[in-house]
Amino acid sequence: MIKSFLKPFNTVTSTQKQARWRIVAGIALTAQICSANTTIDRYLDTSLPFKERAADLVSRMTLEEKVPQLINDAPAIPRLGVREYNWWNEGLHGVAALGDATVFPQAIGMAATWNPDLLYTVADVISTEFRAKHFENLHRFGGSDWFAGLTVWSPNVNIFRDPRWGRGQETYGEDPYLTAQLGVAFVKGLQGEESHYLKTVATPKHYAVHSGPEATRHEDNFNPSAKDLEETYLPAFRATMVEAGARSIMCAYNAVDGVPACANKQLMNDILREKWRFDGIVVSDCGAVFDVYEQNNHGYSKTPEEGIKAVFDAGLDLICGDAKEANHIHSAVKAGLITEQRLDESLIRLFTERMKLGQFDPRDKVFPKITAAHNDTAEHRKLAQEVAQQSMVLLKNSDSFLPLKSSIKKYW
Numbered sequence: 001m002i003k004s005f006l007k008p009f010n011t012v013t014s015t016q017k018q019a020r021w022r023i024v025a026g027i028a029l030t031a032q033i034c035s036a037n038t039t040i041d042r043y044l045d046t047s048l049p050f051k052e053r054a055a056d057l058v059s060r061m062t063l064e065e066k067v068p069q070l071i072n073d074a075p076a077i078p079r080l081g082v083r084e085y086n087w088w089n090e091g092l093h094g095v096a097a098l099g100d101a102t103v104f105p106q107a108i109g110m111a112a113t114w115n116p117d118l119l120y121t122v123a124d125v126i127s128t129e130f131r132a133k134h135f136e137n138l139h140r141f142g143g144s145d146w147f148a149g150l151t152v153w154s155p156n157v158n159i160f161r162d163p164r165w166g167r168g169q170e171t172y173g174e175d176p177y178l179t180a181q182l183g184v185a186f187v188k189g190l191q192g193e194e195s196h197y198l199k200t201v202a203t204p205k206h207y208a209v210h211s212g213p214e215a216t217r218h219e220d221n222f223n224p225s226a227k228d229l230e231e232t233y234l235p236a237f238r239a240t241m242v243e244a245g246a247r248s249i250m251c252a253y254n255a256v257d258g259v260p261a262c263a264n265k266q267l268m269n270d271i272l273r274e275k276w277r278f279d280g281i282v283v284s285d286c287g288a289v290f291d292v293y294e295q296n297n298h299g300y301s302k303t304p305e306e307g308i309k310a311v312f313d314a315g316l317d318l319i320c321g322d323a324k325e326a327n328h329i330h331s332a333v334k335a336g337l338i339t340e341q342r343l344d345e346s347l348i349r350l351f352t353e354r355m356k357l358g359q360f361d362p363r364d365k366v367f368p369k370i371t372a373a374h375n376d377t378a379e380h381r382k383l384a385q386e387v388a389q390q391s392m393v394l395l396k397n398s399d400s401f402l403p404l405k406s407s408i409k410k411y412w
Contacts, residue, residue: 044081046361053360054351057082058344066343067329069350072283072320076143084143085354087283087318091152091190091200092170093122095129095375098137098147102129102380107156109391111172116185122387123189127152127199129375135363136372150357152190153203153250153283157183157236158210165212176232180239187244197366198247198356204240205250206285208267209233218287218297221255238276247280247353251316253288260298262288263310273315281349284311286320304328309337317346 043057065077076084090096093104104122130150137148157179160168172179192199209222240246251262261267262284272278291297293307301307308328319325332338358366
């Protein structure tokens, strides 16, 4: 039999060839099983806490593998089974920029409903559609591109005070209390209430004192009074972090009291990390780290490496920006401006949240009932119509002011 198996391959029939391949495959598989370590790698052990798994995974990475993971467009690490992942996604009033999805009224319109319960339901639907689209758009090996991930950079809980800010419609308006209540509802709806996994990661933005004007957002500095900071600009962030448990937050382009928000230790460390006990991810607005060292913008640091030191010293974890920022991180480590241990702190936070999203666990354990068919359903469209109806505000035409009389002076 052995002699028959060892006959030259070109002297046997196709049926015999197939049989031989099956035997060879079986021998290889058996050898692999016999030689395999009987203990699973800790980062793949679903019985362990997410943070412990993340720490184990990070400990296995080289510096060259770690640094690119700190940029929003994070590459794969094939030898560890880490799939490529782009952290950037938007969902202010529906899943953005990835084909058809249920579209709800703009945030400023939903705020006009004065209905936190309704916003919770809206966000729950949006997170379902994020999951549906995520599964539908995964790469062959499980990775995901821009706008196909599960880390949602929403809601926008800035206070809308300046009409020159072209994105005021993304906010819930000028009222700190209403913004806080709606922000809490939206965050809870996005993240879900499943006991083990997060449905998505919510990211309230832009922390803090960010509300225009749009044209100078990369260089503006604001000096709010202590009272205005505490009573106007921080309540919604505090509520979404402390009450709703948001797992991510985005720091703003502008400076506060002369220090860029993403390098501002008072905002990022003293208030966010220490006072509010936040242990999740801080991500920069896109290009905000560049603004820290760019001399035509804030010019807060003289070099990119010093800018990297400033933001990571303040508590930043993830840079949304050009891939060249990875080179600046690497240079900052080599120059001794920042330690690899400090990078590990951020990486553990980042991979903890990816694990909470189920990215390292079997698909049948992570929201298995949500499929691609759960996107833009008739039920979801019906809800969008209801929200639109509740957002409508009827103004009384006092003293027959409308229509405007021809005698009223016009300036256009």
